[in-house]
Amino acid sequence: MKTYRSYCMVCAGTACVSNRSFHIKEALEREIEKQGLQDEIAVVTTGCNGFCAVGPLVVVHPEGIFYQQLREEDIPYVVEEHFLKGRPVKRLMYSPPGEQTPIPKMNDIGFFKQQRLIALRNRGLIDPERIDEYIARDGYFGLAKALKMKPREIIQEIKDSGLRGRGGAGFLTGLKWELTRKAKSNGGKFVLCNADEGDPGAFMDRSIVEADPHSVIEGLIIGAYAIGANQGYIYIRNEYPLALKRLIIALEQARNYGLLGKDILGSGFDFDIKIVRGAGAFVCGEETALMASVEGRLGEPRPRPPFPTEHGIWSKPTNNNNVETWANVPSIIRRGAQWYSQIGTETSKGTKVFSLVGKINNTGLVEVPMGITLREIIYDIGGGIPHEKAFKAVQTGGPSGGCIPAELLDLPVDYESLSEAGSMMGSGGMVVLDEDTCMVDIARYFLSFTQDESCGKCTPCREGTKMMLHLLKKITEGKGTEEDLETLEQLAHEVKETSLCGLGKTAPNPVLTTLRYFRDEYEAHIKEKRCPAHVCRQLNTYRIDPDACTACGLCRKECPEDAISGGKKQPHLIDQQKCVKCGICFDVCKFEAVCID
Amino acid sequence: MISLKIDGKLVKAERGATILQAAQKLGLEIPTLCHHPALEPYAACRICMVEVIKERKSELVTACNTAVQQGMTVWTKSNRALAARKMNLELLMARAPKVKIIRAMAAEYGIKKIRFPVENPEEDCILCGLCVRVCESVVGASAICFANRGSDRTWSKPFDKASDTCIACGVCTYLCPTGAIQMEAETAQQFRERPGEHRECRYSLMGILPYALCANSFRCAQCEVDQRFRDHMDTHPIFVARNCDLESVSAYHEFLKRVRKE
Numbered sequence A: 001m002k003t004y005r006s007y008c009m010v011c012a013g014t015a016c017v018s019n020r021s022f023h024i025k026e027a028l029e030r031e032i033e034k035q036g037l038q039d040e041i042a043v044v045t046t047g048c049n050g051f052c053a054v055g056p057l058v059v060v061h062p063e064g065i066f067y068q069q070l071r072e073e074d075i076p077y078v079v080e081e082h083f084l085k086g087r088p089v090k091r092l093m094y095s096p097p098g099e100q101t102p103i104p105k106m107n108d109i110g111f112f113k114q115q116r117l118i119a120l121r122n123r124g125l126i127d128p129e130r131i132d133e134y135i136a137r138d139g140y141f142g143l144a145k146a147l148k149m150k151p152r153e154i155i156q157e158i159k160d161s162g163l164r165g166r167g168g169a170g171f172l173t174g175l176k177w178e179l180t181r182k183a184k185s186n187g188g189k190f191v192l193c194n195a196d197e198g199d200p201g202a203f204m205d206r207s208i209v210e211a212d213p214h215s216v217i218e219g220l221i222i223g224a225y226a227i228g229a230n231q232g233y234i235y236i237r238n239e240y241p242l243a244l245k246r247l248i249i250a251l252e253q254a255r256n257y258g259l260l261g262k263d264i265l266g267s268g269f270d271f272d273i274k275i276v277r278g279a280g281a282f283v284c285g286e287e288t289a290l291m292a293s294v295e296g297r298l299g300e301p302r303p304r305p306p307f308p309t310e311h312g313i314w315s316k317p318t319n320n321n322n323v324e325t326w327a328n329v330p331s332i333i334r335r336g337a338q339w340y341s342q343i344g345t346e347t348s349k350g351t352k353v354f355s356l357v358g359k360i361n362n363t364g365l366v367e368v369p370m371g372i373t374l375r376e377i378i379y380d381i382g383g384g385i386p387h388e389k390a391f392k393a394v395q396t397g398g399p400s401g402g403c404i405p406a407e408l409l410d411l412p413v414d415y416e417s418l419s420e421a422g423s424m425m426g427s428g429g430m431v432v433l434d435e436d437t438c439m440v441d442i443a444r445y446f447l448s449f450t451q452d453e454s455c456g457k458c459t460p461c462r463e464g465t466k467m468m469l470h471l472l473k474k475i476t477e478g479k480g481t482e483e484d485l486e487t488l489e490q491l492a493h494e495v496k497e498t499s500l501c502g503l504g505k506t507a508p509n510p511v512l513t514t515l516r517y518f519r520d521e522y523e524a525h526i527k528e529k530r531c532p533a534h535v536c537r538q539l540n541t542y543r544i545d546p547d548a549c550t551a552c553g554l555c556r557k558e559c560p561e562d563a564i565s566g567g568k569k570q571p572h573l574i575d576q577q578k579c580v581k582c583g584i585c586f587d588v589c590k591f592e593a594v595c596i597d
Numbered sequence B: 001m002i003s004l005k006i007d008g009k010l011v012k013a014e015r016g017a018t019i020l021q022a023a024q025k026l027g028l029e030i031p032t033l034c035h036h037p038a039l040e041p042y043a044a045c046r047i048c049m050v051e052v053i054k055e056r057k058s059e060l061v062t063a064c065n066t067a068v069q070q071g072m073t074v075w076t077k078s079n080r081a082l083a084a085r086k087m088n089l090e091l092l093m094a095r096a097p098k099v100k101i102i103r104a105m106a107a108e109y110g111i112k113k114i115r116f117p118v119e120n121p122e123e124d125c126i127l128c129g130l131c132v133r134v135c136e137s138v139v140g141a142s143a144i145c146f147a148n149r150g151s152d153r154t155w156s157k158p159f160d161k162a163s164d165t166c167i168a169c170g171v172c173t174y175l176c177p178t179g180a181i182q183m184e185a186e187t188a189q190q191f192r193e194r195p196g197e198h199r200e201c202r203y204s205l206m207g208i209l210p211y212a213l214c215a216n217s218f219r220c221a222q223c224e225v226d227q228r229f230r231d232h233m234d235t236h237p238i239f240v241a242r243n244c245d246l247e248s249v250s251a252y253h254e255f256l257k258r259v260r261k262e
């Protein structure tokens, strides 16, 4: 391959693309050509770098200069200054919130410094649409090594590494492989990659497929060989067009290189992968529903056992793993179980990818070693809470995870600690909540998602989540009673205990954890008819501060109930009898004269 | 054979048998709503919850689909199991408050007050799925299905049109614990509008009789043929026609008959 003096890695992840990163790329190519630098500077498009909040971004290697929030207009200047005159452009570099000095290099930025990349090891470094770049970064070396090993040895290696499933329950991957290998079949076995990723706000799996599709494919081939499967499926949601496109390209390239198909790398092993597109129902991420959907049946969970390892797609033994689980496999085989199991904690090995969203400065995607504390993730990597607000809680594990309070910020992040705290690892969503969040309202919000996504098959999930939502609404509207609180707690407990699939079993988590850590907020809503965070409007009393009111009359004009009186130069007044607590006055007042009691 | 203990009593069961089957052997009653011995377990009503103690850990499971294990200890009436059943019954009461079988069970479990709002007092389907499943896996007609997701789920006909695969066997109505489905009558009405040679008797459609035309305008209840089958079978003829395991099927119908009477 031809070498260049510098490589401009233009982020072409979904977020940066929607921030016009392809225009940035074209502008770069245009300017580089204009300056006659096309033989010295290469422009490469990569997958998501994780720091989507500051996109579109470009990283210049080998130095690792990190440019962020670029506009097309900036490009001629960057090319002239940086590439022609050798002076990186400070003004386009990243400075942490509230600080003036920019940080030139990517790896010095807090967001990247503490990350440890395994599943995402190629992010930002290769063009995901070129298999040669993957191979140049030791891609498919794991496969070549695996094909020389005995299937039993591969499974032992995965077992020894301690790798656990990244899709939710954290089942030991090596053990699952072994069960599928040992299962009897009268006609084939399957491997399956779950890329359904239905959690709102989660995008780790999308990002892995977009940035490094071959890592998933290589993992699947190794797994199939170890398990004895000749057919694989990747179930991916149709709303991920970029990931889908890159996957199709990657599969085609792998076939052309003899990495898929008959007699892979001369080993005598045959294997190929089909893509199945999911229509985007959350419950189809549950593996038994997913497999029904692969077969073209209604995406509805069924009782387990029998487990898919014995009775999967078309009733054949099927090994299903999450995208991130598969993406870890090539590195484990290449570098050994010993290396992998040194990372992480006693029971949770390796790294985990999290999506950090909500009230946090650095939203984005991070991969960190297991055992890191929530505090390190939220403050060191995430840059803390914006606008100097106080941290209140973090919801981990997606809409059916739990809310973990500030007292537990030093909790090490691993499967056991999170579930002891009432939450879960889930697929790795983290929603940070600040002091302005009402915990009753947030429980209602998450539950409204899971209630809507319930497939409706079993009684507790179908009827129970509906009634939990009803009780939460009642409480946020100030109509809740102490008996309702007791009913809610009891119901949440039974829905968790008796539901058929993971959706119902986990849907009560936001309610149960907020009841456990923020019970005082529920009580304030019920006993004092007060929402401490002033979020539940029905519980607010709006009042105009006569000293701040300039008598502009805006609130009077906007009030739909004509509840506000006042004339020229006269402080305005709200008639509490007429007020319906819509909060419009509060939102429109330019002088912060409307306050909430 | 596997030995286990249910409610303190030792019982032996075949490998692969369910807790429900083992309990029935002992004459212990575990209430069920979505289970039928001729069908694959569906495990959806969550009424048959029992407590299982394994390796000193206790766990709630559904008896209708959980296989027995050597040395397992099962409690069918522990507080935890009863509380779970009670909550699910209360939820079903809020869904279908006038349904007899639900009312009877709720009374048995001492449910006096329904703490949840009733959306539709006329609702009679509890979504046990018996009708849809029996039609698909025993009759082979797939004339009914479920539509919509979550709390909007209902039983329905494919594409919401009159079914053209229904053979009016009536087993869906026969199994429905609540009387919510009346496909038999609906299809009989359609059959009446058919031309001569298509007016085939449902018993020949079921494969019990050779090709025979209906001479009674599909008023099966007043028909000699129908009467004869009813006299000779203590279960629905389709189960006989499809060679279902009759012993266990009749046990279920005994149970259902009793609950319905109560």
Ligand SMILES: Cc1cc2nc3c(=O)[nH]c(=O)nc-3n(C[C@H](O)[C@H](O)[C@H](O)COP(=O)(O)O)c2cc1C
Binding pocket: A164, A165, A166, A167, A168, A169, A170, A171, A194, A195, A196, A197, A198, A199, A282, A283, A284, A285, A286, A287, A288, A320, A321, A322, A323, A325, A427, A501, A502, A503
């Ligand atoms: C409601 C529900 C949604 C799920 N969604 C996903 C998903 O989007 N992606 C995923 O990998 N696993 C999902 N799971 C977990 C899968 O059922 C399964 O456990 C997982 O794919 C196994 O892979 P792993 O062992 O590699 O984690 C979901 C589970 C439930 C109950």
Ligand code: SF4
Binding pocket: A542, A558, A559, A560, A561, A562, A563, A564, A574, A575, A578, A579, A580, A581, A582, A583, A584, A585, A586
């Ligand atoms: S809260 Fe709404 S109804 Fe009340 S005074 Fe303000 S604008 Fe009017």
Ligand code: SF4
Binding pocket: B131, B134, B135, B139, B141, B142, B143, B144, B165, B166, B167, B168, B169, B170, B171, B172, B173, B183, B184, B187
């Ligand atoms: S009567 Fe019709 S719908 Fe009902 S089970 Fe028979 S064939 Fe199916």
Ligand code: SF4
Binding pocket: B124, B125, B126, B127, B128, B129, B130, B131, B132, B155, B172, B175, B176, B177, B178, B179, B180, B181
């Ligand atoms: S109609 Fe009857 S058998 Fe069918 S799902 Fe409803 S309650 Fe069950």
Ligand code: FES
Binding pocket: A011, A012, A013, A014, A015, A016, A017, A047, A048, A049, A050, A051, A052, A053, A055, A056, A057
């Ligand atoms: S898409 Fe560019 S950083 Fe995520």
Ligand code: FES
Binding pocket: B031, B032, B033, B034, B035, B042, B043, B044, B045, B046, B047, B048, B049, B062, B063, B064, B065
């Ligand atoms: S009878 Fe077991 S869940 Fe319905």
